Amino acid sequence: MERVEKQYEVIRNRNVQKKLEQEKRIKQILFRQIESETEIRKILKNNCGFRRIDALIGAVIQIQLKKEITEETRNCFIKKVTESLAGYTYTGCEINDGGFFFLIDVPDSTLLIYQMRQKIGSMIRQINQEVKDVRFRIGISESGYPRAIADLYEEAGNVLEEQWIHGEEDVFFSQRTKTSAFEGGGWNEKITEGIRKSRWEDVEQILGQLEQELLKNRKQEVLEYMRESIHEILYQIGKYKSDKELKAAFEKAGSFQEAWRLWKFWLYEVYTEYNQIKAYGREVHKAMRYVRKHYMEKITLEDVAKEVELSAGYFGRIFKKQTGISFVKYLNKYRMDRAEDLLKETNLKVYEVAEQVGISDYIYFTQVFHSVKGISPTDIRKKQNY
The missing domain is CATH 3.30.70.270 (Reverse transcriptase/Diguanylate cyclase domain)
Structure with a gap:
């Protein structure tokens, strides 16, 4: 009995050694340490069966x-x-x-x-x-x-x-014949035209089509398009300074949806700023830009008035005169637009969405959201999931 067990042990050890040698050889082929086809065939036959x-x-x-x-x-x-x-x-x-x-x-x-x-x-x-x-x-x-x-x-x-x-x-x-599905689509030109005509609904329609095309491609091709489009779109609307931080953020994005949200949000910022410059005075435009950068933080009328170097009362009056709404209503609408995007495009809980747009009070957030959007945050998510 003991002799039989020893024989089994010898066989097991041989099998282990054979397996280790087999894996070693395969790795040498994978990492191009062995490239001769004759040698590779020999390994596959003799070591791998x-x-x-x-x-x-x-x-x-x-x-x-x-x-x-x-x-x-x-x-x-x-x-x-x-x-x-x-x-x-x-x-x-x-x-x-x-x-x-x-x-x-x-x-x-x-x-x-x-x-x-x-x-x-x-x-x-x-x-x-x-x-x-x-x-x-x-x-x-x-x-x-x-x-x-x-x-x-x-x-x-x-x-x-x-x-x-x-x-x-x-x-x-893998599909070796795969080619870039968005090449030659003129996407940046179409987007730029929508920005110049102040028609965000046209831009969103183009983005819906572009998103489906990007999904047919691979990571590096998508990131390359996003990086290059930043420079091209800015150049076409007459802005020559690119956004290096955004390009770096694309590289860190953990998924297409995360990169797409970053890119789409950037594009909306470009659209908003381009059209605000045309429509409003320097102080109002500067205030809107401040909101876009700091909406996730606590913001007061006094903070923004100080930023644009005006008294709070005078700033409030010229803001409403130029935009047709009060600064507080503008701030709430901007925050609720961003909250709606997060509710539709992420799995964040409602209270987490509230915190992401600068509101720590959950009940107050739901009240403001319903007032602006005419629907509760939970209902809009249910509608999206349905």
Whole structure:
């Protein structure tokens, strides 16, 4: 009995060593330390057990831990991979941040390659339905040959960036023929025309179409468009100073929706300032700009009057004369417009939205919101979700 156990132990140790050597070799290929196709084929056959090597598909799996991964989850993952890839030769290794890379050998057939990619995607969706402590996301490359394994790895990793665009999805397929959907659309020219004509409703209609086009692209293409559009739109309306802070904020945005909100809000500021300069005197324009920059803070009539170097009484009179409404009504409307955007575009609680627009009293906020918008904050969110 003891002799049999020792033999099993030897076999287990050999299997572990074989697995470690296999992962080492795969990593050397992924990081281009081995680039000879002859050498790569030799490794796939001798170390990984590949036979045909017709066409290869790469898949990068990213793991988001909600808490420490359980043995049950690990077993579920291994079981699903084994079931889904039964009959196929595959290998893999752990990569940075606890993720995995899989390489699957499939017959060089367009239909079979498509079916395999769909099968891998379905596998991840099923795992995510069954486990609660972990969320798996996967980027799946198109097919390639042994010399392109490093490219397949990069391709699968890059396509995972689409979660920045599409948020809650779990499966992302590479499409090598993908081209920029917003090139040649003349979007900046259309937006600038709406700004010059003082027609924000036209600008919003254009933005709705542009948003759908941007969603068809990848992170770097979207960010590049947003960065370049800042300079181009400002130039077209006669302002030559770009916004470096905004460009940096785009890079830090955690999702497309966050970057889009930043960009849309910036555009509204540009629109507002451009038209205020045309419509109002210097003091009123300066006051409106102050509100745009400080609406998240406590603001009083006296604060703004001091900013524009006028007495509070005189400032209040000229503001109402030029705009048709009192400064307080203007401030409330501006804050409620921003609050409406946050209610529609974020998951912030109503009291958090109130704080974001400079109002710490929840009850007062709901009263002002209803007075300005004719609907309660909770009802507008329900309407949006519906």
